Amino acid sequence: MRRAIGLLPENALVGLITYGTQVHLHELGFADISKLYVFRGTKEISKDQILDQLGLSSGGRGLVKGAVQRSGMPMQQQQNVMGSSSVNRFLLPASDCEYTLNALLDELQPDQWPVEAGNRALRCTGVALSVAAGLLGACLPGTGARIIALVGGPCTEGPGMIVSKDLSEPVRSHKDLDKDAAPHFHKAVKFYDNLAKQLVSQGHVLDLFASALDQVGVAEMKVAVERTGGLVVLAESFGHPVFKDSFKRIFEDGEGSLGLSFNGTLEINCSKDIKIQGIIGPCTSLEKKGALCADTVVGQGNTTQWKMCGLDRSTCLTVFFDISPSDRSNPTGTPNTHLYIQFVTNYQNSEGQLRLRVATVARKWVDDSSSTEELVEGFDQETAAVVLARFISLKMEVEEEFDATRWLDRSLIRLCSRFGDYRKDDPSSFVINPNFSIFPQFMFNLRRSQFVQVFNNSPDETAYFRMLLNRESITNSVVMIQPSLLSYSFSAPPTPALLDVASIAADRILLLDAYFSVVIFHGMTIAQWRNLGYQNQPEHQAFAQLLQAPYDDAQNIIKDRFPVPRLVVCDQHGSQARFLLAKLNPSATYNSAHEVAPGSDIIFTDDVSLQVFCRDNGKFKSELFEFKFRLLPDPPQFPIPSQPDL
Structure with missing residues (x-):
């Protein structure tokens, strides 16, 4: 947190909310002593109730945030917001409140409410997000802002609860969801769906950094994060490099910046011969229906306009079109040989400047x-x-x-x-x-x-x-x-390798890029030489260079990616070799072990090979x-996933 505050632009407005059994909104404008507002974590609280409790309901201007806001508004709007003394109580430029925030972080203690034996800690994540959203909703319209939620465990009370405090109740699994045996799931999803609607109407983003060994409710919060275009990171702890490096990247500027932008809209115009079914991706339908909307809906549909509260330089949406069966001819009777699609995007960049991008493409009918x-x-x-x-x-x-x-x-x-x-x-x-x-x-x-x-x-x-x-x-x-696979050996420079278990060899190093993880896999002979310290001997500098090459390439992959992938370093036959073996084509299994080349490996699976x-x-x-499909029974000896039973 301290590192992030130091990376923020000086005029970025910052606020802080902490929560456990209760929600604490810290008043940064009162620097003499620590002053905060407390909200109960057991019941849902409306935006009006939040503003009434804070004395902001009649202020008209309101407030901006519950976590950290980048410099996402024009300077004139910042001056208007800063003109409200009520807002200054909770929200200050980073340059003005850095000392106060650091002092608050120094004094921050674990939740003082006792946790009984056999119970989970009480955590009112839903109420905390409601308070943050309510504060954001009081800011000037069109202002880019983000709620950055750092979640260290499941919500166990109040709205958004995913599991009770009793440890005897397990957190829901896929099997529970399939059997509709997750008592809190649908209620929590409904709560976060309403929160998503509120944030979308305000033009604000929810980012989620979940750092815990157990589940924290990402499945329930998915609707709010995805519809607002928020970022999401899932890590094992707040000390894990996946969290620390990813969290740092959202505040970086220059070449390492993610290019975060705010409060965008996308409009699609197209020829009358095609219809828009919808979009899959981080956006929300604005429900602007018209003649271009198809009868069938895919994802966010029934509209020609979508809201993108948060987007960055790599945001990629999938648009689905339906080919109209109507006659493709113009009023003169000449057939239309081309169709046209136009994408109109408005957004606000990190400097607070408004941008308009228009892309028009033509495609030929075939x-x-x-x-x-x-x-x-x-x-x-x-x-x-x-x-x-x-x-x-x-x-x-x-x-x-x-x-x-x-x-x-x-x-x-x-x-x-x-x-x-x-x-x-x-x-x-x-x-x-x-x-x-x-x-x-x-x-x-x-x-x-x-x-x-x-x-x-x-x-x-x-x-x-x-x-x-x-x-x-x-x-x-x-x-x-x-995933992609690279092979490193003495006999050749780094070369792409088949994503197959046959690529494993005792005298090779493999580098697997599976996006969520990057695996450096040492063959059996390479691992033995490394353990004997040959790389430290002057006469074996070539071996030292061979060991270092995949590390350098792995760092280049990690440097340019968000979220930062997990780096796994393992040896052949080691326990973590499973990270590689799970992604390889099982062309050699325990059933064909006699055909395996010396120094290679096998995969203990019944999955079919490519x-x-x-x-x-x-x-x-x-x-x-001829499309004569008929269903055939699945023989019990077939592996899983089985060959197509059509």
């Missing part, structure tokens, strides 16, 4: 009934994989008993049947254009990823993964779906190419 060559040439495999990943993640959240694996398999087979060349009843004859060559591999890794397979992940982790997938760039999202996945999809081609 008659796919006669030829598919132009469609094939325009196919982007990486973008298609990311769009499918975001779409299927949404369907898994909103549709009960949705079989994501089967849906992906059917989609892949339909694509191959449409654009592949083959002889009927001869799967070995199948060939496909190079523009589609990597797409089946993307689908194989997607169906094994944390976005589809929620087993062994908590609801908080699943929500965290999907929030980042929905907002990151195509390049970063592809790495989430299919080769089996492609081969078994081909078994059904003769029927699937």
